[in-house]
Amino acid sequence: xxxxxxxxxxxxxxxxxxxxxxxxxxxxxxxxxxxxxxxxxxxxxxxxxxxxxxxxxxxxxxxxxxxxxxxxxxxxxxxxxxxxxxxxxxxxxxxxxxxxxxxxxxxxxxxxxxxxxxxxxxxxxxxxxxxxxxxxxxxxxxxxxxxxxxxxxxxxxxxxxxxxxxxxxxxxxxxxxxxxxxxxxxxxxxxxxxxxxxxxxxxxxxxxxxxxxxxxxxxxxxxxxxxxxxxxxxxxxxxxxxxxxxxxxxxxxxxxxxxxxxxxxxxxxxxxxxxxxxxxxxxxxxxxxxxxxxxxxxxxxxxxxxxxxx
Amino acid sequence: xxxxxxxxxxxxxxxxxxxxxxxxxxxxxxxxxxxxxxxxxxxxxxxxxxxxxxxxxxxxxxxxxxxxxxxxxxxxxxxxxxxxxxxxxxxxxxxxxxxxxxxxxxxxxxxxxxxxxxxxxxxxxxxxxxxxxxxxxxxxxxxxxxxxxxxxxxxxxxxxxxxxxxxxxxxxxxxxxxxxxxxxxxxxxxxxxxxxxxxxxxxxxxxxxxxxxxxxxxxxxxxxxxxxxxxxxxxxxxxxxxxxxxxxxxxxxxxxxxxxxxxxxxxxxxxxxxxxxxxxxxxxxxxxxxxxxxxxxxxxxxxxxxxxxx
Numbered sequence: 001x002x003x004x005x006x007x008x009x010x011x012x013x014x015x016x017x018x019x020x021x022x023x024x025x026x027x028x029x030x031x032x033x034x035x036x037x038x039x040x041x042x043x044x045x046x047x048x049x050x051x052x053x054x055x056x057x058x059x060x061x062x063x064x065x066x067x068x069x070x071x072x073x074x075x076x077x078x079x080x081x082x083x084x085x086x087x088x089x090x091x092x093x094x095x096x097x098x099x100x101x102x103x104x105x106x107x108x109x110x111x112x113x114x115x116x117x118x119x120x121x122x123x124x125x126x127x128x129x130x131x132x133x134x135x136x137x138x139x140x141x142x143x144x145x146x147x148x149x150x151x152x153x154x155x156x157x158x159x160x161x162x163x164x165x166x167x168x169x170x171x172x173x174x175x176x177x178x179x180x181x182x183x184x185x186x187x188x189x190x191x192x193x194x195x196x197x198x199x200x201x202x203x204x205x206x207x208x209x210x211x212x213x214x215x216x217x218x219x220x221x222x223x224x225x226x227x228x229x230x231x232x233x234x235x236x237x238x239x240x241x242x243x244x245x246x247x248x249x250x251x252x253x254x255x256x257x258x259x260x261x262x263x264x265x266x267x268x269x270x271x272x273x274x275x276x277x278x279x280x281x282x283x284x285x286x287x288x289x290x291x292x293x294x295x296x297x298x299x300x301x302x303x304x305x306x307x308x309x310x
Numbered sequence: 311x312x313x314x315x316x317x318x319x320x321x322x323x324x325x326x327x328x329x330x331x332x333x334x335x336x337x338x339x340x341x342x343x344x345x346x347x348x349x350x351x352x353x354x355x356x357x358x359x360x361x362x363x364x365x366x367x368x369x370x371x372x373x374x375x376x377x378x379x380x381x382x383x384x385x386x387x388x389x390x391x392x393x394x395x396x397x398x399x400x401x402x403x404x405x406x407x408x409x410x411x412x413x414x415x416x417x418x419x420x421x422x423x424x425x426x427x428x429x430x431x432x433x434x435x436x437x438x439x440x441x442x443x444x445x446x447x448x449x450x451x452x453x454x455x456x457x458x459x460x461x462x463x464x465x466x467x468x469x470x471x472x473x474x475x476x477x478x479x480x481x482x483x484x485x486x487x488x489x490x491x492x493x494x495x496x497x498x499x500x501x502x503x504x505x506x507x508x509x510x511x512x513x514x515x516x517x518x519x520x521x522x523x524x525x526x527x528x529x530x531x532x533x534x535x536x537x538x539x540x541x542x543x544x545x546x547x548x549x550x551x552x553x554x555x556x557x558x559x560x561x562x563x564x565x566x567x568x569x570x571x572x573x574x575x576x577x578x579x580x581x582x583x584x585x586x587x588x589x590x591x592x593x594x595x596x597x598x599x600x601x602x603x604x605x606x607x608x609x610x611x612x613x614x615x616x617x618x619x620x
Contacts, residue, residue: 164552165583175486189580230483234482238544239473240475240477270499271499274474
């Protein structure tokens, strides 16, 4: 293998397995990167036993053929990500039926016998976009998903950032004006936190239809953009990311981007002296470029990094 | 010098100069650490020429005697902290008269001829508390000052964290209820951001007296604690610090601590499964232990780190 530049922070390109383990489906890849995908499949998320068995069956032939020594998992959660914990790599508690306390990491590792690493779903998407997508090499990079839930993944010095606990950025509190938006909020823990007000299910609860079908000229879109912009401003002031990638189902409504960018500039009001917040905001707040493979490709990148540093 | 453990992240103890350059006064130390302070002085902040001249005069004898080869500065700002910028180490713009565009780093470095490093005032305080104080070794550590302004410093892997721009955590937006607190806010950029609502000058503007004299049973303290708690919850969800140290003039009112801790627990509502947010919140949100020397001692630690890695 050719010598790599020390300054190139990307993982070595080698074949790996990657799983975006989501609440709706598991996206499984065998790949070196987005330009070199050997196999892929989508498995509906049913019971843990059935879903993990089908996942194992997909990867097993590649392992048996000696093609695959590393597996990365970007998993829904909350997850136990403390390597010193006896339940490391388990899903802790989740509203998703049957999945409480599932040992995702251990089950796959034991069945396939490969080096296996795990991170949060949104950290996987962040890592995918950082490695090959819209946030390539940004330090730190913030990837925010606005969809069924709202969550943020931060890539710092090329790795998913975890503090004392995994980040739960979707649950921050924001200013709100009940006379403009009387919806009381939808989060079972915090009611009117960001996720409780602006996620896909919050739109569904308000209008009986989700963000995909609400017409583009509906006045609520400005309210939604304002919530997202307030959250981004708080993240910018607290984390100062080099770029923000906005993904997830709600963000597929592309007309939101100019509304959000404009509001972020208005809220910051020239306080931060950097072109990103003044003239270059169009290049600062961007959609992902890996489509619905951000997470599974991020899982590939995670597996490649683990292989490089092992 | 004895060999150090690689696992000890603290800088080597050696004599250094440290300055907390504040808007009211410059605190200058020659020290190895809090237990070994050779000299100290306080210089009122007047014009840049006069203040920096007196600062130089304090340190010069130690430099001439060969006792001092390193100087750290924890400076008010906003500062240019981009090492690639031609105005690195300058104060950019400040409401403080005369100090716009002052080259603090360059002026001291040229006059004293020692290795000189600079960081934001609040990052200095964070580093002081991380090295010798209430947040020793925490990763990440958040130090928040609530005083004339509100600002946060984050120590990550033993170093002040700077993203695309220095953090400006005091300017996040929070939920507010004008029927409970009709004060419109005091921030010239954002009006009712956290600093605009909860800093010392915001208290002064509301009551004609600052936080030091407002009686402990005044109903506003619960409002103040609620603002601070909302901000802490947002920082916890976004940065997941291992500990939070709350300093600054307003936080000298010790009765605020239990109010803030209780509200943080209430707002998180059991969502984060970690003792810090459940049973151990008294040890999670704490006052500083270095008194008003957090910043100047942090400047000493910064100088020592620079000397170690140079």
